[in-house]
Amino acid sequence: MKKLFAAVMLCLALSASFFAADTGRMWENLNITALLSPELSFTVMPGHRWEFARDAGATQDTYFNELFVGPTYTTKLSPALKFKFSFWYYYMGFPNKTTGAYPFTHNIEVIPAIDWKVSDKLTISNRTILHNTFFSSVETTEAKQNGLSIMMREMITLSYNLSEIDPKLNLIFGDEVFIGFKESDNGATPKPNGFYRSGFNSNRLYIGFSYALDPMLIVIPQYVYETTYNTAGGLTGNNHNFYLTVTYLLKMF
Secondary structure, three states, X not given: OHHHHHHHHHHHHHHHOOOOOOEXXXXXXXXXXXXXXXXXXXXXXXXXXEEEEEOOOOOOEEEEEEEEEEEEEEEEOOOOXXXXXXXXXXXXXXXXXXXXXXXXXXXEEEEEEEEEEOOOOEEEEEEEEEXXXXXXXXXXXXXXHEEEEEEEEEEEEEEEEOOOOOOOEEEEEXXXXXXXXXOOOXXXXXXXXXXXXXXXXXXXXXXXXXEEEEOOEEXXXXXXXXXXXXXXXXXXXXXXXXXXXXXXXXXXX
Protein backbone atom coordinates (compact mmCIF):
# COMPACT_ATOMS: atom_id res chain seq x y z
CA MET A 1 0.00 0.00 0.00
CA LYS A 2 2.88 2.41 0.71
CA LYS A 3 4.23 1.79 -2.78
CA LEU A 4 0.81 2.48 -4.28
CA PHE A 5 0.53 5.71 -2.30
CA ALA A 6 3.95 6.81 -3.57
CA ALA A 7 2.88 6.14 -7.18
CA VAL A 8 -0.30 8.18 -6.76
CA MET A 9 1.62 11.07 -5.19
CA LEU A 10 4.09 11.08 -8.08
CA CYS A 11 1.25 11.33 -10.62
CA LEU A 12 -0.31 14.17 -8.62
CA ALA A 13 3.00 16.00 -8.48
CA LEU A 14 3.47 15.67 -12.24
CA SER A 15 0.00 17.01 -12.96
CA ALA A 16 0.14 19.79 -10.36
CA SER A 17 3.29 21.20 -11.94
CA PHE A 18 1.31 21.90 -15.12
CA PHE A 19 -2.01 23.17 -13.80
CA ALA A 20 -1.10 26.84 -14.39
CA ALA A 21 -0.97 26.30 -18.16
CA ASP A 22 -4.67 26.13 -19.17
CA THR A 23 -6.94 23.76 -17.29
CA GLY A 24 -6.66 21.24 -14.47
CA ARG A 25 -9.10 18.36 -14.63
CA MET A 26 -9.88 15.12 -12.82
CA TRP A 27 -11.17 11.99 -14.56
CA GLU A 28 -12.48 8.92 -12.76
CA ASN A 29 -13.61 5.56 -14.16
CA LEU A 30 -14.90 2.48 -12.36
CA ASN A 31 -14.36 -0.59 -14.54
CA ILE A 32 -16.45 -3.57 -13.41
CA THR A 33 -15.72 -6.57 -15.64
CA ALA A 34 -17.34 -9.99 -15.31
CA LEU A 35 -15.08 -12.79 -16.61
CA LEU A 36 -17.63 -15.17 -18.15
CA SER A 37 -15.04 -17.60 -19.57
CA PRO A 38 -11.32 -17.54 -20.41
CA GLU A 39 -12.23 -15.81 -23.69
CA LEU A 40 -15.37 -13.78 -22.98
CA SER A 41 -15.99 -10.92 -20.55
CA PHE A 42 -18.62 -8.23 -20.04
CA THR A 43 -17.82 -4.70 -18.87
CA VAL A 44 -19.85 -1.95 -17.21
CA MET A 45 -17.77 1.21 -16.77
CA PRO A 46 -19.21 4.54 -15.58
CA GLY A 47 -17.02 7.64 -15.60
CA HIS A 48 -17.03 11.26 -14.42
CA ARG A 49 -14.89 14.31 -15.23
CA TRP A 50 -14.64 17.68 -13.55
CA GLU A 51 -12.58 20.83 -13.99
CA PHE A 52 -11.10 22.64 -11.00
CA ALA A 53 -8.44 24.99 -12.44
CA ARG A 54 -8.53 27.36 -15.43
CA ASP A 55 -6.36 30.22 -16.62
CA ALA A 56 -9.27 32.50 -17.55
CA GLY A 57 -12.93 32.48 -16.56
CA ALA A 58 -14.86 30.19 -14.25
CA THR A 59 -14.17 26.46 -14.07
CA GLN A 60 -16.64 24.09 -15.70
CA ASP A 61 -16.90 21.91 -12.56
CA THR A 62 -18.56 18.62 -13.65
CA TYR A 63 -18.50 18.78 -17.43
CA PHE A 64 -18.75 15.15 -18.57
CA ASN A 65 -20.40 11.87 -17.58
CA GLU A 66 -19.97 8.60 -19.45
CA LEU A 67 -20.97 4.94 -19.44
CA PHE A 68 -19.50 1.99 -21.36
CA VAL A 69 -21.41 -1.31 -21.55
CA GLY A 70 -20.54 -4.35 -23.61
CA PRO A 71 -18.64 -7.62 -24.21
CA THR A 72 -14.98 -8.32 -25.00
CA TYR A 73 -13.60 -11.41 -26.70
CA THR A 74 -9.96 -12.33 -25.98
CA THR A 75 -7.79 -14.97 -27.58
CA LYS A 76 -4.08 -15.84 -27.71
CA LEU A 77 -2.62 -15.78 -31.21
CA SER A 78 0.74 -17.03 -29.91
CA PRO A 79 2.55 -17.18 -26.57
CA ALA A 80 3.56 -13.54 -27.08
CA LEU A 81 0.48 -12.13 -28.86
CA LYS A 82 -3.01 -11.59 -27.47
CA PHE A 83 -5.95 -10.27 -29.51
CA LYS A 84 -8.95 -8.52 -27.94
CA PHE A 85 -12.15 -7.33 -29.56
CA SER A 86 -14.78 -5.21 -27.80
CA PHE A 87 -18.20 -4.08 -28.99
CA TRP A 88 -19.55 -1.52 -26.53
CA TYR A 89 -22.41 0.93 -26.22
CA TYR A 90 -21.11 4.32 -25.04
CA TYR A 91 -23.22 7.08 -23.45
CA MET A 92 -21.70 10.59 -23.29
CA GLY A 93 -23.33 13.40 -21.26
CA PHE A 94 -22.20 17.05 -21.22
CA PRO A 95 -23.65 19.03 -18.28
CA ASN A 96 -23.30 22.81 -18.52
CA LYS A 97 -23.42 24.55 -15.14
CA THR A 98 -23.91 27.98 -16.73
CA THR A 99 -26.95 27.24 -18.90
CA GLY A 100 -28.27 24.16 -17.13
CA ALA A 101 -28.33 22.30 -20.46
CA TYR A 102 -27.41 18.61 -20.58
CA PRO A 103 -26.81 17.47 -24.18
CA PHE A 104 -25.88 13.82 -24.65
CA THR A 105 -24.92 11.39 -27.38
CA HIS A 106 -25.41 7.68 -28.02
CA ASN A 107 -22.45 5.87 -29.54
CA ILE A 108 -21.16 2.43 -30.53
CA GLU A 109 -17.49 1.56 -29.92
CA VAL A 110 -15.77 -1.07 -32.08
CA ILE A 111 -12.43 -1.83 -30.40
CA PRO A 112 -9.80 -4.25 -31.73
CA ALA A 113 -6.55 -4.45 -29.76
CA ILE A 114 -3.26 -6.39 -29.84
CA ASP A 115 -0.98 -7.00 -26.83
CA TRP A 116 2.60 -8.02 -27.63
CA LYS A 117 4.56 -9.45 -24.71
CA VAL A 118 8.06 -8.44 -25.76
CA SER A 119 9.66 -9.84 -22.60
CA ASP A 120 8.76 -10.76 -19.04
CA LYS A 121 8.90 -7.04 -18.19
CA LEU A 122 7.72 -5.19 -21.32
CA THR A 123 4.34 -5.34 -23.10
CA ILE A 124 3.44 -3.16 -26.10
CA SER A 125 -0.25 -2.67 -26.90
CA ASN A 126 -1.99 -1.23 -29.93
CA ARG A 127 -5.66 -0.33 -29.49
CA THR A 128 -8.02 1.17 -32.07
CA ILE A 129 -11.42 2.62 -31.18
CA LEU A 130 -13.87 3.26 -34.00
CA HIS A 131 -16.18 5.70 -32.21
CA ASN A 132 -19.56 5.82 -34.00
CA THR A 133 -21.95 8.57 -32.87
CA PHE A 134 -25.50 7.82 -34.05
CA PHE A 135 -27.59 10.23 -31.91
CA SER A 136 -26.95 13.73 -30.54
CA SER A 137 -29.50 15.60 -28.42
CA VAL A 138 -27.65 18.89 -28.91
CA GLU A 139 -29.42 19.20 -32.27
CA THR A 140 -32.84 20.87 -32.13
CA THR A 141 -34.59 18.90 -34.89
CA GLU A 142 -35.20 15.16 -35.01
CA ALA A 143 -33.81 14.98 -38.56
CA LYS A 144 -30.44 16.25 -37.36
CA GLN A 145 -30.37 14.32 -34.07
CA ASN A 146 -30.09 10.98 -35.90
CA GLY A 147 -27.03 10.48 -38.07
CA LEU A 148 -23.59 8.93 -38.09
CA SER A 149 -20.13 10.34 -37.52
CA ILE A 150 -17.02 8.18 -37.14
CA MET A 151 -13.93 9.01 -35.11
CA MET A 152 -10.83 6.80 -34.92
CA ARG A 153 -8.85 6.78 -31.68
CA GLU A 154 -5.49 5.09 -32.17
CA MET A 155 -3.39 4.37 -29.07
CA ILE A 156 0.02 2.80 -28.49
CA THR A 157 0.84 1.84 -24.87
CA LEU A 158 4.04 0.54 -23.28
CA SER A 159 3.71 -1.26 -19.94
CA TYR A 160 6.91 -2.03 -18.03
CA ASN A 161 6.88 -4.22 -14.94
CA LEU A 162 8.78 -2.70 -12.01
CA SER A 163 9.57 -6.03 -10.36
CA GLU A 164 12.56 -4.49 -8.58
CA ILE A 165 10.09 -2.41 -6.57
CA ASP A 166 7.04 -4.67 -6.57
CA PRO A 167 6.02 -7.37 -9.12
CA LYS A 168 2.43 -6.03 -8.99
CA LEU A 169 3.51 -2.54 -10.13
CA ASN A 170 3.74 -1.49 -13.80
CA LEU A 171 4.89 1.76 -15.35
CA ILE A 172 2.67 2.95 -18.23
CA PHE A 173 3.41 5.24 -21.19
CA GLY A 174 0.86 5.89 -23.93
CA ASP A 175 -0.01 8.13 -26.86
CA GLU A 176 -3.49 8.44 -28.39
CA VAL A 177 -4.57 10.39 -31.48
CA PHE A 178 -8.15 11.30 -32.44
CA ILE A 179 -8.89 11.46 -36.19
CA GLY A 180 -12.38 12.06 -37.60
CA PHE A 181 -13.15 9.91 -40.63
CA LYS A 182 -16.77 10.79 -41.32
CA GLU A 183 -18.94 13.75 -40.44
CA SER A 184 -22.66 13.19 -39.99
CA ASP A 185 -24.56 13.06 -43.28
CA ASN A 186 -27.66 14.70 -41.74
CA GLY A 187 -26.45 18.27 -42.17
CA ALA A 188 -25.58 18.81 -38.49
CA THR A 189 -22.63 21.09 -37.79
CA PRO A 190 -19.81 19.12 -36.07
CA LYS A 191 -19.54 19.93 -32.35
CA PRO A 192 -17.41 18.65 -29.43
CA ASN A 193 -20.62 17.56 -27.66
CA GLY A 194 -22.34 16.24 -30.79
CA PHE A 195 -21.26 14.67 -34.06
CA TYR A 196 -17.52 14.80 -34.65
CA ARG A 197 -15.75 16.60 -37.50
CA SER A 198 -13.31 15.12 -39.98
CA GLY A 199 -9.57 15.54 -39.57
CA PHE A 200 -7.15 15.62 -36.67
CA ASN A 201 -9.02 16.50 -33.47
CA SER A 202 -6.88 15.74 -30.44
CA ASN A 203 -3.80 14.06 -28.99
CA ARG A 204 -3.29 12.60 -25.53
CA LEU A 205 -0.04 11.60 -23.81
CA TYR A 206 -0.33 9.25 -20.81
CA ILE A 207 2.10 8.45 -18.01
CA GLY A 208 1.21 6.54 -14.87
CA PHE A 209 1.11 3.24 -13.04
CA SER A 210 -1.04 0.18 -12.62
CA TYR A 211 -1.01 -1.63 -9.31
CA ALA A 212 -2.82 -4.87 -8.44
CA LEU A 213 -4.05 -4.67 -4.87
CA ASP A 214 -5.02 -8.29 -5.47
CA PRO A 215 -5.49 -10.25 -8.72
CA MET A 216 -9.08 -9.00 -9.02
CA LEU A 217 -8.64 -5.35 -7.99
CA ILE A 218 -6.38 -3.00 -9.96
CA VAL A 219 -5.88 0.76 -9.64
CA ILE A 220 -4.40 2.87 -12.43
CA PRO A 221 -3.46 6.50 -11.64
CA GLN A 222 -2.21 8.48 -14.64
CA TYR A 223 -1.31 11.98 -15.75
CA VAL A 224 -2.77 12.83 -19.18
CA TYR A 225 -1.62 15.81 -21.26
CA GLU A 226 -4.32 16.55 -23.82
CA THR A 227 -4.23 18.98 -26.75
CA THR A 228 -7.22 19.77 -28.98
CA TYR A 229 -7.29 21.42 -32.42
CA ASN A 230 -9.69 23.24 -34.75
CA THR A 231 -10.36 22.60 -38.43
CA ALA A 232 -7.44 24.83 -39.43
CA GLY A 233 -5.07 22.82 -37.25
CA GLY A 234 -4.79 25.52 -34.58
CA LEU A 235 -4.38 24.59 -30.93
CA THR A 236 -7.64 25.25 -29.04
CA GLY A 237 -7.12 23.35 -25.76
CA ASN A 238 -4.20 22.53 -23.51
CA ASN A 239 -5.49 20.33 -20.73
CA HIS A 240 -3.74 18.62 -17.80
CA ASN A 241 -5.65 15.73 -16.28
CA PHE A 242 -5.25 13.41 -13.31
CA TYR A 243 -6.93 10.18 -14.44
CA LEU A 244 -7.82 7.42 -11.99
CA THR A 245 -9.24 4.06 -13.09
CA VAL A 246 -10.28 1.37 -10.61
CA THR A 247 -10.84 -2.07 -12.17
CA TYR A 248 -12.77 -4.78 -10.34
CA LEU A 249 -12.83 -8.25 -11.91
CA LEU A 250 -15.55 -10.81 -11.17
CA LYS A 251 -14.65 -14.37 -12.11
CA MET A 252 -17.86 -16.20 -13.11
CA PHE A 253 -16.44 -19.56 -14.23
